[in-house]
Amino acid sequence: MASSMGRRPCVTPGPGRHWRPRRSDGGLRVMKHRFGAIAAGIIAATSLTGFIVSAQAQDPTAVIEARKAELKKAGGGMKAISGFVKDGNGTVADVQAAAATIEAVSKAFPDWWPAGTAIGVGKSEAKPEIWTNMADFKAKTTAFQTEAAALVTVAAGGDKAAIGAQLGKVGGTCKACHDAYKS
Secondary structure (H helix, E strand, O other): OOOOOOOOOOOOOOOOOOOOOOOOOOOHHHHHHHHHHHHHHHHHHHHHHHHHHHHHHHOHHHHHHHHHHHHHHHHHHHHHHHHHHHHOOOOHHHHHHHHHHHHHHHHHHHHHOOOOOOOOOOOOOEOOHHHHOHHHHHHHHHHHHHHHHHHHHHHHHOOHHHHHHHHHHHHHHHHHHHHHHEO
């Protein structure tokens, strides 16, 4: 029978049961412990991710694979937006998310081209001209970043025609770089 405070009575020991009084805090201490363990796990995972990224920076093959994976994200975003513009697939929210992905890729793009990651290393398709003509490569990178940021702005407006026009500009920056620096 429950007491006036709403707590259940203690369980009486019986066959296969252990006598244990109920906690007065309703098990809150256990919840705090679990939350602490989860928080510690998240912090450890974040630290490990940073370690993996720095380890990749030391291995040219890993840098190339990471670079390709990130560029595929931008390509996927371009494809999603193109589907919206041409076929009406997806929603404006999908376009906004894809545009944000493309912009994030453009911002990180300059850090993915350390020396030693050209053709002949792993599965790299990067021509050596990137490193011999770095000023032009950086200019093309800046154009990509500018047009990607504009795509985010246009996507926020939701105008299909304007999104299509801006997507063409972003695609133009991709093509200019690919024509010059991708084998």
